[in-house]
Structure formats: C-alpha cells, structure tokens
Amino acid sequence: MSRTIDAVVSPTQTNTIPADISGQMLDLDEDDDLEVFSKDLTLADGNMFNASMPTSPGSMVNQCKFEEDEESDSKDIFITVDNPESHVTAIETFITYRVLTKTTRSEFDNSEYEVRRRYQDFLWLKGKLEDAHSTLIVHPLPEKFVVKGMVERFNGDFIETRRKALHKFLNRVADHPILSCSEDFKVFLSAQAWELTTYKKQGPGFLSRMGETVRAVANSVRGVKNRPEEFTAIQEYVEDFSNKIGSLDKVTQRIVKEQKEYLEELKEYGPTYTLWSGSEEELAEQLKGVAGCIERCCKETEEQVGHLSDTLVPVLHEYVLCAETLKAVLRRRDNIQAEFEAKNEALATKKVDRDAESSDLGFVWGSLLGKNPEEARHQRQERLDGEIEELKEEIDKLEDRVEWANNALKGDWGRWQRSMRGDLKSAFLSTAEKNVDYYEKVRYKIL
Amino acid sequence: MMADSGPKEVAVIGNTELTSAELDNNIINTMVEIEKGTSLLRKMEISVAEAEKRTGKNTVNMQEIYTVYLIETRPVDALTEGITPDSLWRRYSEFELLRNYLLVTYPFVVVAPLPEKRAEIVWHKLSADNMDPDFVERRRVGLENFLHRVASHPVLCNDNIFYIFLTEDKDWKEMVYETGFQAKADSRLKAVNAAFRVKNPDGRFTELKHYSDELQTVLSQLLRVRARVADRLYGVYKVHGNYGRVFSEWSAIEKEMGDGLQSAGHHMDAYAASVDDILEEEEHYADQLKEYLFYTDALRAVCRKHELTQFELEMVALDLACKKQQKEELVTGTVRTFSLKGMTSKLFGQETAEQREAKLQVLEQQLKEGEEAVKEKNTETDEFVKTAWVDIERFKDQKDRDLKEALISYAVMQISMCKKGIQVWTNAKECFNKM
Numbered sequence: 001m002s003r004t005i006d007a008v009v010s011p012t013q014t015n016t017i018p019a020d021i022s023g024q025m026l027d028l029d030e031d032d033d034l035e036v037f038s039k040d041l042t043l044a045d046g047n048m049f050n051a052s053m054p055t056s057p058g059s060m061v062n063q064c065k066f067e068e069d070e071e072s073d074s075k076d077i078f079i080t081v082d083n084p085e086s087h088v089t090a091i092e093t094f095i096t097y098r099v100l101t102k103t104t105r106s107e108f109d110n111s112e113y114e115v116r117r118r119y120q121d122f123l124w125l126k127g128k129l130e131d132a133h134s135t136l137i138v139h140p141l142p143e144k145f146v147v148k149g150m151v152e153r154f155n156g157d158f159i160e161t162r163r164k165a166l167h168k169f170l171n172r173v174a175d176h177p178i179l180s181c182s183e184d185f186k187v188f189l190s191a192q193a194w195e196l197t198t199y200k201k202q203g204p205g206f207l208s209r210m211g212e213t214v215r216a217v218a219n220s221v222r223g224v225k226n227r228p229e230e231f232t233a234i235q236e237y238v239e240d241f242s243n244k245i246g247s248l249d250k251v252t253q254r255i256v257k258e259q260k261e262y263l264e265e266l267k268e269y270g271p272t273y274t275l276w277s278g279s280e281e282e283l284a285e286q287l288k289g290v291a292g293c294i295e296r297c298c299k300e301t302e303e304q305v306g307h308l309s310d311t312l313v314p315v316l317h318e319y320v321l322c323a324e325t326l327k328a329v330l331r332r333r334d335n336i337q338a339e340f341e342a343k344n345e346a347l348a349t350k351k352v353d354r355d356a357e358s359s360d361l362g363f364v365w366g367s368l369l370g371k372n373p374e375e376a377r378h379q380r381q382e383r384l385d386g387e388i389e390e391l392k393e394e395i396d397k398l399e400d401r402v403e404w405a406n407n408a409l410k411g412d413w414g415r416w417q418r419s420m421r422g423d424l425k426s427a428f429l430s431t432a433e434k435n436v437d438y439y440e441k442v443r444y445k446i447l
Numbered sequence: 448m449m450a451d452s453g454p455k456e457v458a459v460i461g462n463t464e465l466t467s468a469e470l471d472n473n474i475i476n477t478m479v480e481i482e483k484g485t486s487l488l489r490k491m492e493i494s495v496a497e498a499e500k501r502t503g504k505n506t507v508n509m510q511e512i513y514t515v516y517l518i519e520t521r522p523v524d525a526l527t528e529g530i531t532p533d534s535l536w537r538r539y540s541e542f543e544l545l546r547n548y549l550l551v552t553y554p555f556v557v558v559a560p561l562p563e564k565r566a567e568i569v570w571h572k573l574s575a576d577n578m579d580p581d582f583v584e585r586r587r588v589g590l591e592n593f594l595h596r597v598a599s600h601p602v603l604c605n606d607n608i609f610y611i612f613l614t615e616d617k618d619w620k621e622m623v624y625e626t627g628f629q630a631k632a633d634s635r636l637k638a639v640n641a642a643f644r645v646k647n648p649d650g651r652f653t654e655l656k657h658y659s660d661e662l663q664t665v666l667s668q669l670l671r672v673r674a675r676v677a678d679r680l681y682g683v684y685k686v687h688g689n690y691g692r693v694f695s696e697w698s699a700i701e702k703e704m705g706d707g708l709q710s711a712g713h714h715m716d717a718y719a720a721s722v723d724d725i726l727e728e729e730e731h732y733a734d735q736l737k738e739y740l741f742y743t744d745a746l747r748a749v750c751r752k753h754e755l756t757q758f759e760l761e762m763v764a765l766d767l768a769c770k771k772q773q774k775e776e777l778v779t780g781t782v783r784t785f786s787l788k789g790m791t792s793k794l795f796g797q798e799t800a801e802q803r804e805a806k807l808q809v810l811e812q813q814l815k816e817g818e819e820a821v822k823e824k825n826t827e828t829d830e831f832v833k834t835a836w837v838d839i840e841r842f843k844d845q846k847d848r849d850l851k852e853a854l855i856s857y858a859v860m861q862i863s864m865c866k867k868g869i870q871v872w873t874n875a876k877e878c879f880n881k882m
Contacts, residue, residue: 241697251693254686255687258686261682262682265672265676266676273669279661435872439865
C-alpha cells in the first residue's frame, strides 16, 4: 500500500467528503491478512452493555438498574454465560460454557437454572428460532471458526471473545418480546444435557426440512414481483449499511494493527535514551526522564489498543454479521411473498381454465372413451372447482403468512435499529472517551 | 546557541603605577577586548535568507542543476535597522570549502558541522530528494546555523577568510586556495598511522574519542528509531481519516444518527490531518540531534590531530635518543647494537680518527637540531593540548545547553500533541453522544 502526502484534508472544509483518501491511503480490499479475531486481545473489562462479568445473575440485577432504562423496568429474566471449560472425549475436544438463568417468569418451573452448553447447542437454538420466526431479526452468533488466519479454537482470547458474544446473544433473545417466549429457548435454558439431546431429536424430520429448502430455493429463483416499497427501502438501506459497517470493521482493525506496530517501535525508542544517558553527565538525568516517559507512554498505548480490541472491534464485527442476518431475513420475507404470488397466479390460471370453453384434450379423450361431452365438462369443472377451493385456502394461509411476516419484520426492524444505534453509539463513545483518557494520561506523564 | 555576554565599559588608564583595583580593571578591560572580538555575531546580523536553483556547467562540462543560498549581512546598530543588507550567493560546495579550510587552519577547534549534503535518516513522508523544497528549506536553516556557530566562536570569528566568505562575492575561492591550506592538511593515512602507533596520548583525548564514538552510535540509532516511530504514528493518524470518509457516507443513510456521524467524521478528518504539523515540528528536533551527531566527526578530528602531534613528538624524541646513543657509541668505541657500521668496520678495519671526528661533529650538529626539534614539538604539543582542551570545554557546555533545550522543547511538542488529541476526541465524543 502506498502512503502519499497528498491525502491531507484541510479541517476547514466542512462539507466536502475527502473521497480519495481511501484509494491512496489504504486499499481495504487488499488486506487479506486481516484476522477477524486478533490473537492479542487483552482481557480488559468490557464496556459493552450486558457484557460485564458478574458471577451470578443475582449481581446482574443490581447492574441492570444502572443501565439502559428501556428494558430494565420490566426485565424479569437475567442470563449470564461464563466459565468456559474444556471437555475431552474419545472423538473430540470441545468447550462448554455455563449458562446461568435467574427469572421470575411463570412459564419457568424454577426461578434459577444452571446448565452447561456448547457452541453447537447455541447454533441449534438459533436455527430453531429462525425456523419458527423466519422474519424476525435474531441477533447473530459468533462465527464457527475463522477462515482467514490460523486461530486455534482453544486460544484463550478466542474463547473469551466467543463467550462474550454468546452472552450477548442470549440476552438479546431474552429481551425480544416474541423470541423469548419460544419453547426452544426455554428448553435451552433449563434442560439438563441429556434432556436437551432428546428434545433436539424431536421436530420436523430431515425430509420435510429438505422439502422446505427446495421450496425456498424455487421461490427465490422465481423472485418477488410486487415487493412493497418499504421493504425495498429497507433492503437498500441494509445493502448500504452492510458496506459501511464492513468498511468500519476493516478500518478499525487496521487502526489496531497500526497502533500495535507503533507500539513496537516505541518500545525500542525509550531504551535508546537510556543508553545515551550512560555516556552523559549533565544530561543523564534528563535523558533518563525522557526514557521513563516513553515507557509510560508505551503502557498507555497498550491499554488503549486493548480497549479498542475489546470494545469497538467486537461490536462492529457483530453488526457485520447482523447485516448478513438482515439480508437473510429480507430474503425469507421475499420468498414468502413469492410463494404467495405464485399461488395466486396458479389460482388465476385455474380459474381461466375452468371458465374456458371446453375443447381440450381431456374432452377429446373423454369423447373417445365414449363419455358424454356434457358430463365430461361438468366433471372437469368440478375437479377444477375443488382445486380452486384448495388453492384459495392455501392462498389465504399464505396471505396471512405474508401479512404476519411483514408486520413482524417491520416491528423488529424498529427494535433493531434502536439497538444498533445504541450499541454503536456506546462503542464509539467509549472509544472516544478512551482516547481522551489516553491523551490526558500521556500528557500528565510528560509533565 | 547565543554566545557570550555583551561588552562592558572601557576604562582609561592614566598612570603607570597600578593599584590592585586598577589591575582588576585591566583584567576586565582585556576581557572586554577579547569579548568584543569574540563575537562577530554581536556586530553583524548574518542570515541565509533564500535558496534558488541555478543551472550551470560543472567541472566535466556537463549541465547540472544546483541550489544557491543567499547570505545577507548587516551591521548590528540601531541606526541601520532599515538599511538593506549586503548579500551574495553561495552554493553548498563553497560552504564545504570554507569548513575544510577552517578545519585545517584551526585544528584545535571543534568546528561546527554542515547540514547533510544528501537527505539521509528521513522518515517515510520526506523524500530523499535533494531538490525537494522541504529538504532545501531545512538545509537553508542548517547553513544559517553553521554560520552563526562560526561567527560566535571566539577564535573562528576573527578569521579573515570567513569574513570575506560573508562579504566578498568575487574571487573568494582563489583566496582560500592561496592560503595553501590544502598543503597543510594532514593526510588521512598519516593520521591513521599515528593513531595506531602513538604511545602516550593524553588520556583525556582518548576518553573524548570514546565518547564521540558512543555518541555517534547512540544518536544514529536514536534518529533511526525516531524516524520509524514517526512513520508509524503517521500511519495511525492517517487511517483515522478513513473513519471520516465512511462516517460521512454512512450518515447519508441514517436518520437519527446522521448529524452526529457527519460531525464526528469531520473531527476524524481533522485528527488525521493534524499529524502533518506534528511531525514537521519533530523534524526540527531531529535536526538538532543531527547537528550533534555530525559534531562527533569534528571531535574525532581534534583527537586525531592530538594523536598526530603527540606521535610526531614521540618520533622526534625517539630520533634524538637514537642519535644520542650513536654518539655514545662513537665516543666510547663500543658497538652495543648490531649495525652495518660495526660489520663494515670489522670487515674492512677501523676507521681513522679523523673520520671519527668528522662523524662526531655531524652527530653533534644533528643532536643540537634534534633537541631543538624536540623542544619545538613539545611546545607545539602542549600548545595544542591547551587550546584544544579550552575549546572542548566550550563545546561541552554548548552541547549540554543545546541538548537540554532540545529535550525540553521536544517534551513541549509532545504535550501539545496530546492537547490536540484531547480536543479532537472530546469533540468526537460529543458528536457520538448526539447519535
């Protein structure tokens, strides 16, 4: 990548967008070596809403009272994910996390549950929720594994990042008015390991799910004809948002990388002053002072980088995943509508058929077989009528489905936007605060 | 960097009988005389005002482009404030010539270094191109600094060639060559040879040589690492500029968050842009360090000269001792050491008394000359050590003062950088709050 000096932007230009900086400065698409989960994430205290680590949901009660007021008034379920442990069996090694639930909801038999779950179980839950509510927006799970870059699955930082994301996932589900009432969710939180396994085995079999998939593919190929304007608008927004958040994710990771390289050089810089002070008399103390300062700067920089990695990077990454979820949700909604439209078309065709003047092959056959033309026509009309009735019923159902899907999405969309704003705002805010803090500390140290 | 205190009053001495008070006065007067001579800078404003490109034919008759610098001088006087200064143009090679002349003519002085001929140890942003305007500008400042250093040096400022360099346009080069300084220059080979074979150099000079080597190593390293740190810092700041761009684009698709994002984006742009000024200022600090890096060469030159004079003294003394021994052998007739003389006398018989007498006479003459030579060399060496050490002390004080100041101003720069950072991020924070 090239860095040239002509990318300087005058701060007095308030309205021009410096469109050329990225092209010259930084070719984001070429950064193939960006690791999604950096190995050097330090274990700083998380600043994310919901992400602090109390040892039990009980202490979370107190915490929630100070946080966002929107949902905490009526919050009646508290979930924590912590305590990762590794399990070794003959076939595989995997990590389980402890899921602790404290609730006053009536549908739960107890008020407290403690279970252990592995990543696969979370995947299962997400799948079930999406199946049952295909046009609701379910918060994303952390990715299965990182494709780019070699990351060991059992690396401590990776596990910690994943734990935080799983924690957030469950809490988002719990906050969702519809999703949190899901039976699957309840089972996930409360069942013992073997109970869960049995429960998982129930439900639609393989073949019926294949059928679903085939239909979905067919529908998506067919495409939707009359998408309501608002959903088109949402789709456009999601496209743009996805781009922007993806860029922000890359930019932030790039900043982390640059900061780390800066830190490396800084670590060499300080000791050189110390070395120099060894040859001097009058200047020795001052030089040592400078060396000490630089060292303290190093510490502050390290902290700042850690904070960035812990706070901003995961949130941005989450929303990259969210954008993908949104795209999927919109697609599913489209598919539902496509199916509905297809059936409508089929109905129209059948109606045309029924009302058509008879002179079709069946009639000819019928006459060949010695059937009464009148009777044949009547039979055919009856058959078509029957089919039409069936279709109408199906269509009614589909119409309901479409309607419901649309409403669900619309409702959820608003929620999601608010969440997104809240999350990103707080992440950036916290980053800015941290930066201010960093400069203050460094300044103080120099003085 | 400024030199000594101002001139004091000159008292008139009437009678020849001096009381102790008047003796003191005399001393003060002498000091005044010295001080008045010490600083040319007191009397003259010197500046390297501009730089220009010229084309011309060089020694092999090829076209070349070079830069010339305008030297302006003006007497320091309240009455001449408004008068246009005298000026002439000089190119870098002439400065080099001047410096070489000073080095040879005043070998006991730690002569200030010139700025870099070519840009080395630069960090990424600055090009290594000699024609680059930033480089030319920094060289201009460096040349001015050089002239100030020489003009405020108690010995160098009185040099005529230097004065003419500043004031006479024509024929200066010829004048310099006419001084024959090039003949006086010690060959490098001689110096290296002396460095190896000298037996009793003054310990202080040996120490000084070590110090200058250490200083050179550490300053080179420091400058290199600083350049790398600057490079990285540049990267960090500039990547934030991308935030500016993306925030702007993103704000276009958001409703509630739009304004907050847009303004935050502007602050990110400002942040990214601020690094240019920051690093420009740091270059000044780097230049100050560089000057002292180059000073180490001058220090070593003085040490080498000492080694050379000391070596020459030792050689002359050795020669004298040799001759003394020869005389003794001749007088006593004993041949203590193996010599061709001894061999031939054994082979061809002893020489006659007359021959011996003649030889003795020659030797006596040589001995006398030898003793004179030793005395001379001794004086020379002592003189050199004395004057050199005075200048070295002066240099040490100057160095401590200058570098202390440089470090302080570097710290101030860092603090200012932090203040800017605080401001930008506080503003950004407010914008994020509005999201």
